[in-house]
Amino acid sequence: MALADPKKRLLCVIIDVGAAAYVRPLFEAWRDEAPAFEWRVLTSELAANSLGELIVGKVLKEGYLSRESEAVGFSDDVQDWSPNALLVSGGGWYVEHAHIEAARAAGIPSLQFIETWYGYKRRLTEGDRWVLPTVLGLIDQNARDEAAAEGVPVEASEQIGQPLWETIKPMPATRSKDVWFIGAPIAQDYGKSLGYDEADAWQMLQEVSNAHPDLIGNVYYAPHVLQPADSIPADACIKRYDADLLSEFGTVVGCFSAPLVDAFLSNRRTITLQPHANDEDLCALSRQGYLPRTTTKEGLVKALSQPASDASGLRAELGGSLPRLRNALNEMVSP
Structure with missing residues (x-):
């Protein structure tokens, strides 16, 4: 195990649950073998609850x-604490932007990651102003191309991958006809600008379920953690999302939420349902x-x-995500 250099310190600023999931394999690796620098975290309550024991003793x-x-x-x-570098989540929150800008003002390098495949400009701007890290870690070349099309400077981004998705293994096939619907706060975040919201997708699934009992068994609803309570159907059978429960289902349906990737990589029939959508596809x-x-x-x-x-x-494509992230951080903290 490498001895940590007390003069080298990495601060990790993690806000959303999806970002916490992204760094979980990294923190697990550091728990098992300490990196050659000290590290601490600042998190939201949701992210802290998701990371649990992995950050005990590491909260700044x-x-x-x-x-x-x-x-x-x-x-x-x-x-x-005087960090030498920052690792920052990329949810588009002001608190993330504030840490990126403070790092730049202090001459400290930062690596910011976006753990999904959409909303690059929205996540990297404050009003009309770009807030860019030293290095922007994206999932793949497709993400780099899409980010560039939204105005992100190509030279600012690197293909890092997605460490959580890299860990997902295919599950054995199942004969289950049960369907798990993945909720999302679409109406809250986008209104009807996409041509649909989560209620439209749920209604279409219910109509097809009623018409085709040969294709669909039990249907369960997994609310998103940020989904307003009044947007969750009152008559839905609730089963909160846990990737370990994917083995119970033959099909997972959603609009564009991250659990669709879990299901896809887990060898489950995965359906991106966007009723009467316009040209913009966020999945x-x-x-x-x-x-x-x-x-x-x-189509359903x-x-x-x-x-x-x-x-x-x-x-x-995802292979090697964790080593790429670790290497990028090592180079940034100890150039």
Whole structure:
């Protein structure tokens, strides 16, 4: 085990649950074999709950970061600890931008990651102003191309991968006809600008379920952690999302939530359902051709009749994600 250099310190600022999942394999690796530098975390309450025991003894200060925080500059705790580099999640929250800008002002390098395949400009701007890290870690070349098309400087991004997705192994085939619907706060975040919301997708699934009991068994609803309670159907059978439970289902249906990637890589029939959608497709699995985009009841019936799609291409693309992330951080902390 390498001895940590007390003069080298990495601060990790992690806000959303998806970002916490992204860094989990990294923190597990550091738990098993300490890196050659000290590291501490600042998190939101949701991220802290997700990371659990992995960050015990690693939290820089008591309490949580708020996504709504309007603080600028480093806090006294951060200044006293004096990090050499930052790892920052890329959810588009002001608190993330504030840490990126404080690092730049202090001459400290930062690596910011986006753990999914959409919303690059939205995540990297404050109003009309770009807030860019030293290095922007994206999943793959498709993400780099899409980010560039939104105005992100190509030279600022690197293909890192997605460490969590890299760990997902295919599950044995199942004869289950049960369907798990993955909720999302689409109405809250996008209104009807996409042509649909989570209620439209749920309604279409219910209509097809009633018409085709030969294709669909029990249907369960997994609410998103940020989904308003009044957007969750009152009559839905709730089963909160846990990737370990994918083995119980033959089919997973959602619009563009991250659990669709879990299901796809786990060898489950995965359907991106976007009723009457417009041209904007926020689901990278369908946008990049891994899955068909389902927009009609006829298309949903067809998708339910097909076997699980082959995920070997994406699995190969994700290989080496954790080593790339670790190498990038090692080079940044100890140049």
